[in-house]
Every structure is written in structure tokens, then in C-alpha cells.
Amino acid sequence: xxxxxxxxxxxxxxxxxxxxxxxxxxxxxxxxxxxxxxxxxxxxxxxxxxxxxxxxxxxxxxxxxxxxxxxxxxxxxxxxxxxxxxxxxxxxxxxxxxxxxxxxxxxxxxxxxxxxxxxxxxxxxxxxxxxxxxxxxxxxxxxxxxxxxxxxxxxxxxxxxxxxxxxxxxxxxxxxxxxxxxxxxxxxxxxxxxxxxxxxxxxxxxxxxxxxxxxxxxxxxxxxxxxxxxxxxxxxxxxxxxxxxxxxxxxxxxxxxxxxxxxxxxxxxxxxxxxxxxxxxxxxxxxxxxxxxxxxxxxxxxxxxxxxxxxxxxxxxxxxxxxxxxxxxxxxxxxxxxxxxxxxxxxxxxxxxxxxxxxxxxxxxxxxxxxxxxxxxxxxxxxxxxxxxxxxxxxxxxxxxxxxxxxxxxxxxxxxxxxxxxxxxxxxxxxxxxxxxxxxxxxxxxxxxxxxxxxxxxxxxxxxxxxxxxxxxxxxxxxxxxxxxxxxxxxxxxxxxxxxxxxxxxxxxxxxxxxxxxxxxxxxxxxxxxxxxxxxxx
Numbered sequence: 001x002x003x004x005x006x007x008x009x010x011x012x013x014x015x016x017x018x019x020x021x022x023x024x025x026x027x028x029x030x031x032x033x034x035x036x037x038x039x040x041x042x043x044x045x046x047x048x049x050x051x052x053x054x055x056x057x058x059x060x061x062x063x064x065x066x067x068x069x070x071x072x073x074x075x076x077x078x079x080x081x082x083x084x085x086x087x088x089x090x091x092x093x094x095x096x097x098x099x100x101x102x103x104x105x106x107x108x109x110x111x112x113x114x115x116x117x118x119x120x121x122x123x124x125x126x127x128x129x130x131x132x133x134x135x136x137x138x139x140x141x142x143x144x145x146x147x148x149x150x151x152x153x154x155x156x157x158x159x160x161x162x163x164x165x166x167x168x169x170x171x172x173x174x175x176x177x178x179x180x181x182x183x184x185x186x187x188x189x190x191x192x193x194x195x196x197x198x199x200x201x202x203x204x205x206x207x208x209x210x211x212x213x214x215x216x217x218x219x220x221x222x223x224x225x226x227x228x229x230x231x232x233x234x235x236x237x238x239x240x241x242x243x244x245x246x247x248x249x250x251x252x253x254x255x256x257x258x259x260x261x262x263x264x265x266x267x268x269x270x271x272x273x274x275x276x277x278x279x280x281x282x283x284x285x286x287x288x289x290x291x292x293x294x295x296x297x298x299x300x301x302x303x304x305x306x307x308x309x310x311x312x313x314x315x316x317x318x319x320x321x322x323x324x325x326x327x328x329x330x331x332x333x334x335x336x337x338x339x340x341x342x343x344x345x346x347x348x349x350x351x352x353x354x355x356x357x358x359x360x361x362x363x364x365x366x367x368x369x370x371x372x373x374x375x376x377x378x379x380x381x382x383x384x385x386x387x388x389x390x391x392x393x394x395x396x397x398x399x400x401x402x403x404x405x406x407x408x409x410x411x412x413x414x415x416x417x418x419x420x421x422x423x424x425x426x427x428x429x430x431x432x433x434x435x436x437x438x439x440x441x442x443x444x445x446x447x448x449x450x451x452x453x454x455x456x457x458x459x460x461x462x463x464x465x466x467x468x469x470x471x472x473x474x475x476x477x478x479x480x481x482x483x484x485x486x487x488x489x490x491x492x493x494x495x496x497x498x499x500x501x502x503x504x505x506x507x508x509x510x511x512x513x514x515x516x517x518x519x520x521x522x523x524x525x526x527x528x529x530x531x532x533x534x535x536x537x538x
Contacts, residue, residue: 014159015301018166023294023359025170029195030360032177035286036119037192042289043120043265044128044196047108049258051097051136062244063144065393067151072316076224083148085236087141094140098133105129112265114273119282124189132196138203145210153313154217161209169202256385256405256439257297260432261289263412268428271420280367284425287368288375291360296375299344300383314394326395327453333387334458335524341383342462343469343511348376350476351503354489357496367425374429381436388443397450404442408435464520472511476503 030038063086067079109125146158173195180186180194268288272281287293314333317326348355353369360368389401412435419427447453479502483489489499515521 010155010159014162016298018162019294019298019301021163021166021170023298025174026291026294027359028174029177030291032174032181033188033191033195035283035364037188037195038286038290039120039282040124040128040189040192041195042261042285042293043109043112043125044132044192046258046261046265046289047101047129048132048135048196048199050255050262051101051133052139053255053258054097063147064150067148068153068313068316069319071152072319074228076221076228079148079151080221080225081236083144085240086144089240090140090144094136094138097140098136101133101136102130105133112269114270120285124192127189128193128196131193132199134197135199135203138200138207142203142207142210145214149213149217152221157210157213160213161206164209165202165206168205169198172198172201256389256408256436257382259405259409260412260435261293263409263416263431264288264428267417268420268425271417271427272425275421275424277424280364280425283364283367284371287356287371288425288428292356292368292372292375295348295355295359295372296345296379297382299341299348299376299379300386314391318395323451327451330391330447330453331457332524333391334384335461337380337383337387338458338462339465339515339520339524341380342465343472343507345376345379346469346473347476347504347507348379349373350473350480350507351500352376354496354500354503357489357493358500362491362493362496371426371429374426378429378433378436381433381440384440385436385443388440388447391447392443392450395447395451397446400446400450401443404439404446407442408437408439411435411438461520461524464518465515468511468514468518468520471514472507475510476507479503479506 026038033041063082066082070076070078105126106122108129109122113120113122113125142161146161149155149157176194176198177191180191181188268285269281272278272284277284314326314329317329349372352372353365356369356372357365385405389398389405392398392401412431415434416428416431419431421427423430444455448455480489480499483499483502487495487498489495512521
């Protein structure tokens with residue numbers, strides 16, 4: 001396989017495992033804190049995610065691009081100087097972001113929660129927000145180390161540190177919540193507050209992993225610098241000027257999903273209450289902001305890993321003006337997304353009740369399962385936006401990614417409250433789909449016009465992917481019809497788990513079998529995939 005695919009698989013595998021663990025732990029977490037805790041958790045984490053992106057000002061990923069560019073020119077010293085200067089900057093911005101979020105928590109909570117009689121109050125959200133803010137002190141400076149390694153096309157440090165961070169965080173969340181609620185008789189608010197503080201603990205664990213990698217790689221990095229014959233010898237001001245030119249667009253692009261969610265948080269509860277749906281807004285908010293959202297982003301983790309792994313290679317080929325290579329890389333990036341995310345998101349939509357019921361129980365399934373049905377296909381738009389934005393950044397069109405995102409956000413702000421009034425909780429999902437759809441269309445248009453890119457091959461293979469996905473859907477629907485004669489999967493959690501296992505495995509075998517037999521997977525990934533062959537016993 002090519003370097004880009006190997007890097008993609010490593011980062012995607014780590015990202016998928018991290019996201020999968022982040023979904024699975026919500027099963028016992030939900031049992032401990034319920035919909036009330038889930039909604040509270042979501043309301044605190046979204047502003048935290050925004051502050052993470054702002055405090056890093058897009059620098060970690062921009063450092064990856066910067067280092068890759070100058071490494072391709074044989075100037076390793078410039079990349080190292082930028083890394084050191086950027087690390088110092090990240091320490092400062094992270095601490096400032098912590099202070100701002102900590103002291104603005106009350107104001108933010110009061111803006112989002114207008115009522116005082118629901119299970120979730122503004123005071124609860126403010127406390128949880130303050131607890132999560134401590135992670136901002138560490139994460140920005142930690143993430144720039146990941147960006148530096150990625151710029152050297154070394155994805156292992158990012159992958160391993162990401163998984164370790166998630167495992168430590170989850171253990172702290174579950175053990176802490178259990179002790180607080182079951183052993184000490186504490187409140188759900190206290191448990192959720194300590195659960196968000198786990199982000200700080202996980203970040204410390206990640207720093208330890210990265211420090212070990214740095215100690216091992218340092219001699220090699222020093223040899224690279226010692227052997228080079230030429231350096232551009234930029235002044236620090238010039239370094240930052242180029243870095244911020246790369247970094248600026250990464251801020252808003254990285255903020256895309258949190259910005260969609262923060263718009264929901266400022267409009268969801270008021271619109272639901274005003275439209276007479278105050279009795280269901282808490283479980284609906286928990287589904288959209290936390291529990292269902294964790295399921296939806298699983299398929300799009302491929303996009304996150306792909307965009308991070310793709311950027312250094314794409315930047316290198318673009319810098320060297322290798323048109324054929326970067327055209328091939330763009331086609332491959334888009335097709336990897338489509339061949340994996342389309343069937344995954346459609347499968348979640350078809351099995352939405354079974355997925356949500358299996359993970360979180362059948363309570364309020366009429367509300368939560370329906371929301372997941374509508375939300376699942378949005379994963380494809382999230383994935384396409386992430387990867388097309390990565391492509392634009394790789395071909396020096398990063399500013400346009402900001403324009404497309406702002407156009408989508410403008411539509412979301414204008415339409416969100418009206419859509420919630422018209423369609424209830426799923427109106428917020430419709431608003432997100434419209435916003436992300438606008439951004440994706442604009443990104444595609446810019447890619448085509450900027451480099452005269454031709455989508456013919458990608459379109460032809462997408463048609464084949466859609467056909468295989470439709471066949472998969474028919475098989476899953478048949479399985480649901482047959483199993484419905486024997487087990488009450490619409491009412492009982494155990495039956496939903498059985499139906500999910502049968503439906504998901506049956507759909508996966510059919511889709512992968514068709515994609516493998518037709519050589520579609522081989523053509524997209526650039527070689528045979530033995531793992532799929534062994535899975536299908538071929």
C-alpha cells in the first residue's frame with residue numbers, strides 16, 4: 001500500500017478505537033447518570049471543544065504542513081525552530097483559554113438554559129464547564145507535538161498517545177462516577193463534573209507517551225539537522241507569519257461540528273419549550289449532543305485519520321508540482337471516505353432503534369431512535385467536509401475552506417430555531433445537514449476550479465458503492481422482518497442487541513462481499529486487502 005494509505009490506516013485505526021471506546025463507555029455512564037447527565041455533559045463539552053480549537057489557533061495541524069514542506073526541501077532545522085516557538089506559544093494560549101472558559105462558565109450556562117425547573121439547570125452546566133476547562137492548560141501544547149511528528153510522516157506517536165489518553169480518561173470517568181454516586185451518594189452533577197475533569201487526566205497520560213516517543217526519536221532528528229547543508233534561516237516573525245497563514249483556516253475548519261452544536265445549544269431548549277415540547281427536550285438534547293452524537297461520529301473517524309495522514313503527503317506532492325501524484329491522492333482520499341462511510345451511516349440509520357436501544361436502553365426510544373435515524377446520514381457530510389477541507393489546505397486553498405464553513409454556519413443560524421419549531425428536535429439535525437451540505441458543495445466546487453480536478457472516476461465508483469449499499473439495505477430489512485417474527489426487538493433491550501448483531505453482521509458480509517468480489521476495494525486502496533479476504537474466507 002502507499003504511504004498515505006498506511007498512514008491513514010494507522011491514524012484511522014487509532015481514531016476509530018478511541019471513538020469506539022468513547023461510545024462504549026457511555027453504556028455504563030448512561031446507566032449511572034441517565035439522560036440528565038448526558039445532556040449536562042454535552043452542554044459543557046461543546047464550548048470546551050471550541051476553546052480547544054481557538055487556543056491552538058490551528059497550529060498543531062499547520063505545524064504538520066509546515067514541517068512537511070520544509071522537510072521536502074531538505075531544511076529540517078526550520079521545522080524544529082518552528083516546533084519550539086510554537087510550543088511556547090501553545091502554553092500561553094492554553095492557559096489564557098482556561099482562564100476565559102473558567103470565569104465565563106456561568107454566563108455561558110445562563111445563555112443556553114433559560115428555564116429553572118428542568119432536570120438540567122444553568123448552575124449544573126456552569127459547574128461541569130468549569131471542571132472541564134482545566135484540560136485547556138495542557139492539551140494545546142501536547143497537540144503540537146503530535147503535529148510535529150505527523151509533519152515527519154510519523155503517525156505512531158499520535159495514534160498511541162490518542163488511545164492511551166482515551167483509556168485513562170474513560171477509567172477515571174467510570175470509576176469516579178461510580179464512587180461518587182454509588183458509594184458516596186453524591187449528585188449526578190458532581191459525577192458529571194468529575195467526568196469532564198477526566199479530560200485533564202487523560203491529557204497528562206498522553207503527554208507521558210509523547211515524551212517517551214520524543215526521547216527515542218531525538219537522536220534521529222538531531223542527525224537530520226546536522227547533515228543538512230542549507231537552511232532558510234528565517235526570523236521568528238517570518239516563521240510565525242507563514243505558520244499563521246496556514247493555521248488560520250484550520251481554526252474554523254476544526255471547529256465545524258462544535259460550532260454546529262453550540263448553535264443547537266443556544267437555540268434548542270428555548271425553541272423546544274416555546275413550541276410546546278418541554279417534556280422531551282432533555283432526552284432529545286442528550287441524544288443529539290452526547291449519546292447519539294457519539295454513534296454518528298464513529299463512521300466519520302475515517303475522515304479525521306485520512307485528512308491528518310493525507311496532508312503532509314499531499315503538501316509534499318503539491319510543493320514538488322507532481323500533478324499526477326496529488327490528483328491520484330485526492331481521488332483516493334475521496335473514495336476511501338465514500339466506500340466506508342456511506343454503508344456505515346446508512347446501516348446505522350436502518351438499525352437506529354436497535355443501535356440506541358442496545359447501547360443506552362429502550363427508554364424514550366421513540367424519540368431517541370428516530371433522532372438517530374435522521375442524524376446518521378449526516379456523518380457522510382461531516383466526513384466529506386473534513387476531507388475536502390484537508391484537500392483545500394494541501395493545495396494552498398485553505399482560505400476557501402473558511403468561506404464554505406461560514407456560508408454553512410450562516411444558514412444554520414438563520415434556520416435552526418424555525419426548523420426546531422416546525423419539526424421538533426430533528427429540526428436541529430436538518431439545520432446541521434443543510435449547513436454541512438452547503439460547505440461540502442462549495443469545497444467540491446473550489447477543488448474543481450482551483451486545479452481543474454475531474455471527478456469522473458470518483459462518481460463512477462460512488463454509483464457502484466450506492467448500488468452495493470442498496471443491496472445491503474434490502475438484506476437488512478429482510479433480516480429485520482424475519483427476526484421480528486421470533487423476538488420483540490422493538491420492545492426489549494436483549495432482543496435489540498440480538499437484532500443489531502444479526503443485522504450489522506449480515507449487512508457487512510453482503511456489502512464487503514460485493515465490494516471485494518468486484519475488486520472495488522482493491523482499486524480504491526491500491527492493493528488487495530487480506531483482512532477482508534480472511535473475514536469473507538476468500
